[in-house]
Amino acid sequence: MSMLRFKVTKEAFSRKAVPVNYPNERPSEYxxxxxxxxxxxxxxxxxxxxxxxxxxxxxxxxxxxxxxxxxxxxxxxxxxxxxxxxxxxxxxxxxxxxxxxxxxxxxxxxxxxxxxxxxxxxxxxxxxxxxxxxxxxxxxxxxxxxxxxxxxxxxxxxxxxxxxxxxxxxxxxxxxxDYKTPLLKALNSVNKAATAVCKYFDKNVNHVYSYLGWEQEYFLVDESLYAARPDLVLTGRTLMGHESAKNQQLEDHYFGAIPSRVEAFMQDLEIECHKLGIPVKTCHNEVAPNQFEVAPIFEETNLANDHNLLLMSVMREVARRHNFRVLLHEKPFKGVNGSGKHNNWSLGTDTGVLLFAPGKTHKENLQFITFIVNVMAAVYKYNGLLKASISSATNGHRLGANEAPPAIISIFMGKQISEVLAKLAKSTSEDVLNMSGKAGLKLDIAQIPEILMDNTDRNRTSPFAFTGNRFEFRAVGSSANCASAMIALNAAVASQLQEFKERVDALIVAGKEKEQAILTVVKELINESKDICFDGNGYSDEWKAEAERRGLDCETSVPLIFDNYLKDDVVKMFERTHVFTPVELQARNEVKWEIYTKKIQIEARVLGDLAINHIVPVATRYQSLLLDNVFKIKSLFPAEKSEQIATQDMEVIEKIAHHLLTIKEKVHTMVEARKVANKIENEREKAIAYHDTVAPHLDEIRYHIDKLELMIDNEMWPLPKYRELLFIR
Ligand code: ADP
Ligand code: MG
Missing domain, CATH: 3.10.20.70 (Glutamine synthetase, N-terminal domain)
Structure with a gap:
């Protein structure tokens, strides 16, 4: 059987780049x-x-x-x-x-x-x-x-x-x-709410567009190697595999040249995308070996999202042409960076103003501050919902691991903006009065844009970062439909803007001058929601403790994170914005739980099968070779001497026996846990059971298989190893 592994490795190794059919015309023509x-x-x-x-x-x-x-x-x-x-x-x-x-x-x-x-x-x-x-x-x-x-x-x-x-x-x-209907509703809602707020600043604004620029990360694996990994074929990720001696520690992949086969794939992909009107602009290497990224120029959110979904299917097809399989799973390989899909998001008016971009005049900057503070408030209030919007069985492997956004939503504002906000928050009502006076908003924002562009993007541990003229929602998973995140975010911001306008209008009615009223509410919002801002290391344990203290959602169990969709304030928010009815929310959660369960169920079945039918027999065969050897030693050498010579083998035999026994036991308990969980009727309860009682076995069984991989004769190991999957291209 291990013959297959060597056959496919050889095949993969000897492949040449597939020539690209370059069109005769310029990209602008096709x-x-x-x-x-x-x-x-x-x-x-x-x-x-x-x-x-x-x-x-x-x-x-x-x-x-x-x-x-x-x-x-x-x-x-x-x-x-x-x-x-x-x-x-x-x-x-x-x-x-x-x-x-x-x-x-x-x-x-x-x-x-x-x-x-x-x-x-x-x-x-x-x-x-x-x-x-x-x-x-x-x-x-x-x-x-x-x-x-x-x-x-x-x-x-x-x-x-x-x-x-x-x-x-x-x-x-x-x-x-589906995803499209509520996305269109959320976009409509944020348009209305944001336009109303824009009118404080410019009566000519009649429409506010939501923009999305996604960055799609993915892995490529040679198709022969892929075919020899039933776990990749059936679940999209490797359920076993010991870390390769070398993986990403040298970071040589990120800066290295793009391998020729991959380059051909990327060029082909770009051409296909352009023919389909997907404005793909960059293709490059990512941090992990065999990991890459493709990103377009941003577009209106609904179209951008359609384009991302279309891209994912085009990628699959083009990859096949180049004898690759594309892995969109968030965590195909343990111990190696996972794949995300940063959602660069912004709002812009039909008059051509990007609302999250600092301006030059006093009025522009008041508008800028108004909008980013409202985003801050929305993310604060709905941080649990935003996390739910990006949570799935597959993205669950990525979040909270030490490489991706943590499982706590916070905002990284960057030094300059944080200072401006802090200054505003501390200002007295007299300051506010002065600030809104003729002298203009003295917030020193004018010189910020240039610095921002250089400095804002540095904190890679933040799940939600301000990056100069947009926010970057980084927690979105590589396989996800961006709409899920975009529905939650745009609806939450719409609802927040509605509330903001009500508060400002109330002050105006009470006699406050418009700018003062805006500044007053902005200041209140900063104070109410500043707990969502965090510029430090999101992976640290201190942050977890601190986030808990701040009352941010720290839940890590995916089925429980989904509960956020059904919390009172969230249900009301979605009703207010006409995005979801309570019935829809309930039904959609049922689907989320059901899908979660099925994914874990499939993984558990595949791993059980691989463990018992692929790994155990091979390990047993190797063990028996060793036993044979021991027998021969014992029959040739005198007792004392043979004892000494066979020690090594005996130890390995015992270790293998231990792992084999544990694997069989754990597969058995996993099957039993599944049987119990399968009897549960309630989808939520069932998903929780799968999370709590089935999923942990996957890691435990894997641990023992990975140990065996290190002991067993390389020639006998049946499945392509990490070094083959990750370094052959
Ligand atoms: P990074 O440095 O994070 O890799 P890029 O500069 O390549 O990112 O841009 C990432 C994505 O952000 C691209 O799709 C780009 O079009 C998009 N983007 C840039 N400006 C905006 C904006 N104002 N709104 C939405 N997306 C934007
Ligand atoms: Mg980015």
């Missing part, structure tokens, strides 16, 4: 080729239709059936010209990733043949079978079917030979069954 963007709409739609669609996109209004029919006809014409044969509603179910149901364009022509048809009805609405997607009981409580509907703010695109139409996915009773 950019967006497969996207039905405004340019294509203009070309393929009648003028009236084009105008109606643009109108609908810009004002988020629905399309009439007539317009839809006309759009569908134009879209079909374009798609057929591009060689598409199928179409699908492309949506984001509550499992991560996307779902599609491909239908051919063909319809009966009534003469025994077919025509290629695509009506407005099919464009606007379809009915995928909701029962095949997780819905947390919504299906049972309400109407059975769900439908998908075109999100016209995200353009249709062609992937392979399929026209993909980005859609929301909703139950017939109106509950969202």
């Amino acid at each position: 950019y967006g080729r497969y996207v039905f963007n405004r340019e294509k709409m203009f070309k393929y739609l009648p003028k009236k239709t084009y105008e109606a669609v643009i109108q609908a996109i810009d004002n988020s209004t629905p399309l009439s059936r007539e317009v839809a029919d006309s759009v569908a006809a134009g879209m079909r014409k374009w798609a057929l010209e591009m060689g598409a044969t199928h179409y699908t509603h492309w949506f984001q179910p509550l499992t991560d990733g996307t779902a599609e149901k491909h239908d051919a364009f063909i319809e009966h022509d009534g003469k025994g043949g077919v025509v290629e048809e695509f009506s407005g009805k099919l464009l606007i609405q379809q009915e995928p079978d909701a029962s095949s997607f997780p819905n947390g009981g919504i299906r049972n409580t309400f109407e059975a079917r769900g439908y998908s509907a075109w999100d016209i703010s995200s353009p249709a695109f062609i992937l392979d030979k399929t026209l993909c139409i980005p859609t929301v996915f909703i139950s017939y009773t109106g509950e969202s069954l």
Whole structure:
């Protein structure tokens, strides 16, 4: 069996870079080729239709059936010209990733043949079978079917030979069954709330956009090596494997040249992304061996998120072309950095102002301070929710480990901003009066931007950092749908801004001058929420103790972290912002718990199987070789001498016996724990049982397997080792 390991290692080792098919045109020419963007709409739609669609996109209004029919006809014409044969509603179910149901364009022509048809009805609405997607009981409580509907703010695109139409996915009773629907609601809510606050400063602001620039980290593994690791294939991570003698300590990977096979992959990926209108800008090495990152130019959040989901599927495909498998799991390898997906997030007005960027004038800076302080307050109030929004069985391996954001949400503001906020917080009402006077806001912000850009990004241990003109939510997992984090963050900030406006308006009504009222509330907010700010080392034990004292959410059990979604203030916040109803929140949590359970359940099964069928037999075989050897020694040498010569082997035999015994025992108890947990009906209780009583066995069993890996003849070890998985490329 270990033959397989050597065969695949050899295969992987001898691979050459796959040549990239470079297009003949410039990137600016093929950019967006497969996207039905405004340019294509203009070309393929009648003028009236084009105008109606643009109108609908810009004002988020629905399309009439007539317009839809006309759009569908134009879209079909374009798609057929591009060689598409199928179409699908492309949506984001509550499992991560996307779902599609491909239908051919063909319809009966009534003469025994077919025509290629695509009506407005099919464009606007379809009915995928909701029962095949997780819905947390919504299906049972309400109407059975769900439908998908075109999100016209995200353009249709062609992937392979399929026209993909980005859609929301909703139950017939109106509950969202996906990520896109609540994301659009959260974006709408933050737009309204932020626009209202912007009007204090500039009456011309009519829209506030939320922007997202994600940084996608991933690992590449040679496909042959991957295929020889059932744990990678089935769970996305290695459930066993002793640390390689060398891993990332030299940090030579980060600064090293990109390996040629990987470079070919990256170039190919970039070309594919550009054709799909994904503005990928950088591809580079990451800290861990065989770990890389790809990041685009930021876009409006809904589109950026669609693009991230699309990227993840394109990556998988392109990787295959290059004989790689891409690992999007947050923690594929123990002892090596995990993968995240930093969410760079900001708000900007339709007048072109980035609201988290310091300005030049007094008024601009008051607006800047207003917005970052409201973000601070939102993150403070909803820190538990934000943590829940990025928590999953897979990201759970990353958070709290000594390399990724800790399992406590805090904000890193950077020295300059912290000083400004501290100064503001301490100011007396007289100071406030002076500050808002003609002399302007004396906060010394004017010279900050340049310093900020250089200094803000240094604290890598912070899960939520201010980075000069945006916030960077770093705790998001590499495999996640960013929407989860973006829904929570945008909704929380929307709700906070609503509250801020109410407080300021109340002061104005009571007779305070506008700027004074704003400054007063800003000052109060800093004092109320400064406990969320932490600029120190987020991995330290002192911080854990301190965070506990400050009342921040310190829970580490993923199923319990999910409870945050159902806490009173969170439910109210989501209701106030019209993002989720209590019913939806309950149902979605059921799904979260269910998925958590299933992930651990699968890992437990795979590990049990690998331990008993792959590792135990090999270890036993090796042990028996040693036993043989001891027998031979004993038959050849006199007793005293043979005792001495065989000591070494005897010790190893005993150690192997110990590990074998423990592995078998622990696999047995793990199976029993699973049986008990499986009987639990309540999804929450079941997930907790899996977390508390099943998951710990995974680590324990692994410990003993990893010890065996160090003892057993390398020639016999069946699974590709870490040094092979991480260093062959
Ligand atoms: P890093 O130094 O953290 O690796 P980069 O400078 O490469 O990051 O930028 C990371 C991401 O942040 C990119 O996607 C970039 O487009 C995005 N970004 C930059 N400015 C903003 C902003 N104002 N709002 C949202 N995203 C932004
Ligand atoms: Mg970054």
